[in-house]
Amino acid sequence: MENPNFYPDINNNNDDAPPSYPDNPIQFDGYQNLGFCAPEPGNNQPFLQEKNNVLPIFNDNQILTEEDAEDALVAFVGEHCCYGKGPVKNLEITDLKPSNTYRYILESFTETRSTKYVSEPYFQQIIVNTGAPPPHPWSIPVTPNQLFIDQKVLLEIPNTAQVEICKKCSGRGNRTCYSCSGRGRKSCIHCHGSGHKHNSNHHHRENCFFCSGTGFSNCHTCGHTGFILCKICSGSGRLKWYLQLTVEFKNNKDDFFSKTEFIPDELLRNCLTKNTFSDTNLRLFPITNHPNKYINEASSSLLGQHYTKFNQCKILSQRHEVDSIPINLVTYNYKNKILNYIIYGLESRVYAPDYPQKCCCNIL
Numbered sequence: 001m002e003n004p005n006f007y008p009d010i011n012n013n014n015d016d017a018p019p020s021y022p023d024n025p026i027q028f029d030g031y032q033n034l035g036f037c038a039p040e041p042g043n044n045q046p047f048l049q050e051k052n053n054v055l056p057i058f059n060d061n062q063i064l065t066e067e068d069a070e071d072a073l074v075a076f077v078g079e080h081c082c083y084g085k086g087p088v089k090n091l092e093i094t095d096l097k098p099s100n101t102y103r104y105i106l107e108s109f110t111e112t113r114s115t116k117y118v119s120e121p122y123f124q125q126i127i128v129n130t131g132a133p134p135p136h137p138w139s140i141p142v143t144p145n146q147l148f149i150d151q152k153v154l155l156e157i158p159n160t161a162q163v164e165i166c167k168k169c170s171g172r173g174n175r176t177c178y179s180c181s182g183r184g185r186k187s188c189i190h191c192h193g194s195g196h197k198h199n200s201n202h203h204h205r206e207n208c209f210f211c212s213g214t215g216f217s218n219c220h221t222c223g224h225t226g227f228i229l230c231k232i233c234s235g236s237g238r239l240k241w242y243l244q245l246t247v248e249f250k251n252n253k254d255d256f257f258s259k260t261e262f263i264p265d266e267l268l269r270n271c272l273t274k275n276t277f278s279d280t281n282l283r284l285f286p287i288t289n290h291p292n293k294y295i296n297e298a299s300s301s302l303l304g305q306h307y308t309k310f311n312q313c314k315i316l317s318q319r320h321e322v323d324s325i326p327i328n329l330v331t332y333n334y335k336n337k338i339l340n341y342i343i344y345g346l347e348s349r350v351y352a353p354d355y356p357q358k359c360c361c362n363i364l
């Protein structure tokens with residue numbers, strides 16, 4: 001039976017969460033507050049002077065004939081096996097209205113920096129610490145591999161390393177096994193520690209087959225030793241602590257559609273478009289001379305939003321573009337009903353939410 005005088009070490013549970021601070025953190029200049037580091041103020045000022053952005057004159061209406069419009073619908077219905085073919089055969093196109101639709105895209109590529117304490121097992125690796133004060137988080141040179149692509153860089157801040165005894169195991173490198181509380185063996189589950197076969201009578205006691213009559217079985221968690229390796233220090237008993245700098249590069253993208261027809265933005269994001277303008281710079285000035293005034297307004301408003309939204313980041317670069325998307329609204333007559341569908345994108349995709357026979361099950 002279990003020894004009632006054995007008190008398991010209450011610190012030795014199965015909690016392997018590493019501690020987040022050393023016992024005696026060194027107070028470094030400029031690192032009184034860990035976590036998010038705001039960039040120096042004035043980083044994200046927009047350009048004060050208008051950059052002369054010359055745009056080409058647009059006229060990108062895709063001229064479709066009635067035949068083109070019908071072909072597009074036939075192809076669309078063909079892709080949906082349960083759409084009835086009837087309406088395509090019997091429709092009469094009454095109007096075909098092209099429209100200029102534009103997508104304005106703004107991207108701001110930002111950088112944020114933060115610091116925190118991290119630890120790793122200490123196996124006599126070389127500690128570089130000249131004792132000089134560590135550099136300021138924003139003065140450590142880190143550059144992204146590529147602009148407009150999300151990236152994360154982690155690095156050790158120079159002169160912040162120190163070595164401490166591992167608190168979790170008190171420097172032993174191992175901890176009392178949580179499963180057997182350090183005994184190395186556990187009460188046999190088959191005989192409940194009695195050592196006897198369950199139903200044996202009192203005159204002919206038979207030994208428990210599983211524990212050979214001992215009443216105990218070996219603890220598999222610790223391999224019979226009563227100890228398990230400390231996962232925090234990997235058995236080394238010591239930890240190397242240092243301040244870690246996290247640099248995150250993030251591409252923040254927003255867009256706006258100038259559209260006169262009702263069609264979901266998501267469809268327009270995924271069709272082929274024609275790029276008509278693009279510009280990349282440290283800071284962008286809003287487009288002011290696009291023939292569609294909503295594009296000019298969107299450019300100004302999205303740029304303003306980005307300067308506000310990312311004022312706690314450093315904006316490294318900005319890019320914006322205007323894409324032209326051909327859209328044609330087709331009106332047709334089917335069984336004396338006036339219906340519409342939209343042909344969009346350079347590849348002439350069809351959006352037909354009110355197509356009369358969307359499922360063969362409806363044809364009764």
Ligand SMILES: [Zn+2]
Nearest residue numbers: 177180219222
């Ligand atoms: Zn054990």
Ligand SMILES: [Zn+2]
Nearest residue numbers: 188191208211
């Ligand atoms: Zn047993």
Ligand SMILES: [Zn+2]
Nearest residue numbers: 166169230233
């Ligand atoms: Zn440890």
